[in-house]
Amino acid sequence: TRAAVPYGQGRGRGLGADVLGVHGVEMDNLVALGLPVVPGLTVPIGSGSGLENRETANTAIDLLEKLAVRGIWPATRTERRPMLMHLRCSAPVPVSALPPAISVIGLSNRNIDALVEVIGRDRDIYDSWAANLRFVAEGALGVDVDDLDDLDDDHPDSRARVPALLDLIEETTGAPYPADPAEQLGLAAKAMLARWASPRGQRARKALSLPDDLGIALHVRALRLGSWNESGYGSAISRDLETGKYAPHGVFHLGVRRTDPNPGPGEPLGQVPGGVTILDQIFATLEPHLRGVAEVEFEVRDRQLALLSAGALEHPGPRAVTHLAVDLANDHSIERSEAVRMLEPDLMQDLLHAQLKLSGNEELLAQGLPASPGAAIGEIALSSERALQVAGQGKDVVLVASETSPADVPALLAATAVVTSNGGLASHAAVVARGAGRPAVCGATSLRIDLTARTVTANGVTMSEGDVVSVNGRTGDIYAGAVMIRPAEPSPELEVLLGWADEIRELGIRTNADNAEDAATAFRLGAEGIGLCRTEHQFMGDQLPLVQRLVLAESEAEEIEAIAALTTAQQSDFTDLLRVVGNRPITVRLLDAPLHEFLPADGQYRDAAQAERAAATHESNPMLGLRGVRFAMVQQRLYPAQAEALFRAWVTVNAEGLSPVLEVMIPLVSLPGELSKAITQVDSAAAAVATDTGVKVPYLVGSMVETPRAALLAASLTADAEFLSFGTNDLTQLTYGFSRDDVEKTMLAHYLDHGLLTDSPFAVLDRDGVGALVTMAAERARGSRPTVKLGVCGEHGGDPESISFLNSIGLDYVSCSPRRVPVARLAAAHATL
Numbered sequence: 001t002r003a004a005v006p007y008g009q010g011r012g013r014g015l016g017a018d019v020l021g022v023h024g025v026e027m028d029n030l031v032a033l034g035l036p037v038v039p040g041l042t043v044p045i046g047s048g049s050g051l052e053n054r055e056t057a058n059t060a061i062d063l064l065e066k067l068a069v070r071g072i073w074p075a076t077r078t079e080r081r082p083m084l085m086h087l088r089c090s091a092p093v094p095v096s097a098l099p100p101a102i103s104v105i106g107l108s109n110r111n112i113d114a115l116v117e118v119i120g121r122d123r124d125i126y127d128s129w130a131a132n133l134r135f136v137a138e139g140a141l142g143v144d145v146d147d148l149d150d151l152d153d154d155h156p157d158s159r160a161r162v163p164a165l166l167d168l169i170e171e172t173t174g175a176p177y178p179a180d181p182a183e184q185l186g187l188a189a190k191a192m193l194a195r196w197a198s199p200r201g202q203r204a205r206k207a208l209s210l211p212d213d214l215g216i217a218l219h220v221r222a223l224r225l226g227s228w229n230e231s232g233y234g235s236a237i238s239r240d241l242e243t244g245k246y247a248p249h250g251v252f253h254l255g256v257r258r259t260d261p262n263p264g265p266g267e268p269l270g271q272v273p274g275g276v277t278i279l280d281q282i283f284a285t286l287e288p289h290l291r292g293v294a295e296v297e298f299e300v301r302d303r304q305l306a307l308l309s310a311g312a313l314e315h316p317g318p319r320a321v322t323h324l325a326v327d328l329a330n331d332h333s334i335e336r337s338e339a340v341r342m343l344e345p346d347l348m349q350d351l352l353h354a355q356l357k358l359s360g361n362e363e364l365l366a367q368g369l370p371a372s373p374g375a376a377i378g379e380i381a382l383s384s385e386r387a388l389q390v391a392g393q394g395k396d397v398v399l400v401a402s403e404t405s406p407a408d409v410p411a412l413l414a415a416t417a418v419v420t421s422n423g424g425l426a427s428h429a430a431v432v433a434r435g436a437g438r439p440a441v442c443g444a445t446s447l448r449i450d451l452t453a454r455t456v457t458a459n460g461v462t463m464s465e466g467d468v469v470s471v472n473g474r475t476g477d478i479y480a481g482a483v484m485i486r487p488a489e490p491s492p493e494l495e496v497l498l499g500w501a502d503e504i505r506e507l508g509i510r511t512n513a514d515n516a517e518d519a520a521t522a523f524r525l526g527a528e529g530i531g532l533c534r535t536e537h538q539f540m541g542d543q544l545p546l547v548q549r550l551v552l553a554e555s556e557a558e559e560i561e562a563i564a565a566l567t568t569a570q571q572s573d574f575t576d577l578l579r580v581v582g583n584r585p586i587t588v589r590l591l592d593a594p595l596h597e598f599l600p601a602d603g604q605y606r607d608a609a610q611a612e613r614a615a616a617t618h619e620s621n622p623m624l625g626l627r628g629v630r631f632a633m634v635q636q637r638l639y640p641a642q643a644e645a646l647f648r649a650w651v652t653v654n655a656e657g658l659s660p661v662l663e664v665m666i667p668l669v670s671l672p673g674e675l676s677k678a679i680t681q682v683d684s685a686a687a688a689v690a691t692d693t694g695v696k697v698p699y700l701v702g703s704m705v706e707t708p709r710a711a712l713l714a715a716s717l718t719a720d721a722e723f724l725s726f727g728t729n730d731l732t733q734l735t736y737g738f739s740r741d742d743v744e745k746t747m748l749a750h751y752l753d754h755g756l757l758t759d760s761p762f763a764v765l766d767r768d769g770v771g772a773l774v775t776m777a778a779e780r781a782r783g784s785r786p787t788v789k790l791g792v793c794g795e796h797g798g799d800p801e802s803i804s805f806l807n808s809i810g811l812d813y814v815s816c817s818p819r820r821v822p823v824a825r826l827a828a829a830h831a832t833l
């Protein structure tokens, strides 16, 4: 067995947590930082039972008395400054289920009266004494638990319980409870080790997946006694967790430390005898050391403060972490890069969105996929019409539907949140809600929507249209009734931290935005440009009939008319958007949408011929159908018209002094021939605009890489394409052959449960498959055109884990929905650290 090691001396002897336990190391660290710690010593792991030997225990007590410059009454040396002992334990790793501490070791009938006189109050010391006796009687002396329970019941007052306990112990063991402090220490050690070895202790280790033979170190510290008014103990933390500001606060208890885990409200810190300045100094030292919000337990004896323990608070929340990181860097305690590293992108997300303040009494209606973060409450509306009507009355409304389509966009934007019973993370509702910053829960499959009764039912609760629900888009929870909401509070500190992240990151951050409003939001949040403007989104809502006319045109004349109307509408949208874009880059993707999304949802056609035309466009697999560049190959007027609208808009804003950097992008390419033909269409539009306006509009042309074939042929595509943008939504869909709209509904949960997948591949980029295709395509593209610009515009562009991978393969930028821009900025910085 090893000898006891005083707090603060283990490090010099090269001892770590494997010998001293985490608490022994913690105390060493505090001493090394020059902080006052309570006198104490560690009996190393494996040596605790040595204390059962009286001589060893006496040696430890002598050492402790020297450290504390006090003696255990009735020791002769320092009778006016008595002490007792306190025993706790720790393992080599943090363990939440350790045996409880044992206090007031050394107390006996020989010294109790004298001690009560010093302290000036007896109640607390008797409480601690009774707890100590009970623990030791049960753990080390074999006293029956039922007898102990009966005794507790018979004597609620600890002043009566202590003599009864002493009698019971003597009755059971045939010997009086020892008054000798060394013998008491040996018994306490035995009881603690017995608890650790008990089936209860074993179960706790098993539950925490810790080895069964994990040892514990015992820590004996001086419990220095002083007068009631000048002594006590407390706990404090360094920051206000709501605001994150430095603001030490906590509680302080006058008197002796009790073993009671809930010692009552206590006094504010201001009442600490001797003042709180010393706590301030302790926090100033600890926070930079811990890189965390500091949490301390301390005691005050005769106005002297000493630490009993200190550590970083677990899960202090994003506000506190942000504020702390910025404070520490501003104090030059840490580098800015370290400050950036302290805030996890996933955690930061919570600062950017409203959150539900749950009390625990909410009624959970249903759960679905967390499709778009944030929280909102509102009246249930089961149709777009109803949602628009309720929103029009100025009320908050939650759109609840089985799925949404482009026709629902105005309602989606008017709603405070959207809930769908079907559909996954890449479904229409999810993508639109994320883009617009509306909370969304999708695939809440337990919701039964009854459009006749106008009700939704789930979890045994039926709610009617007009009833209020609360939606948590971060967790996927939907609650019946109104829950309190804490609004998003991006703080000035967050701005500072994100500015530092920008200095560090190598990856560019753009946004997916289709209109001026979303673009403005994204630029405010730090986006450097637009990486994807989905032009079909400009045709949703009011402008839907324009596309319908084109798709259903029965004659060339009708087609030309439809195209003209479309061009006019689009030119005005582009002009608004380019004004916001200013001199930044913008990637405009020409139309890409499965045709059926544009057809009238109600199946109402003008005449039989039109209905026939619609039927003819029907596809079994619309996602694999006449989409993107394929439609432009068949309907050759569309892309030139869109490109012309874009170029004319550029001419307009250029006359106002702006020069947006145009990148025209062709979607869903799988043949190099499709790309070159589409580029010819775009070039012809540019030539026409140049002839008409006299302005030669500068632009780049590029291709999306959304099909495995496009990835494989990246070298050929870059013969024409000046940039490539990986559309990892479709690329994931087509690489796996998983339908992006259905997979979460039908099989994802099963795959996750059975360990076939660890995440939805539509949320976190699949490195091995899709990632390998992207890596290979990037290499081939750069091989054929070294200056090629490479980006990602799928949903993965806003996911921290995916960003880390995309950074590692050297892409130029990622593009994500506006609200995720800050997360992407931070994640991109983390990726380089």
Ligand code: PEP
Pocket: 532, 534, 706, 726, 727, 728, 729, 730, 731, 793, 794, 795
């Ligand atoms: C993609 O497929 O990744 C993409 C960005 O395009 P969309 O989501 O519009 O299909």
Ligand code: MG
Pocket: 706, 727, 729, 730
């Ligand atoms: Mg796509």
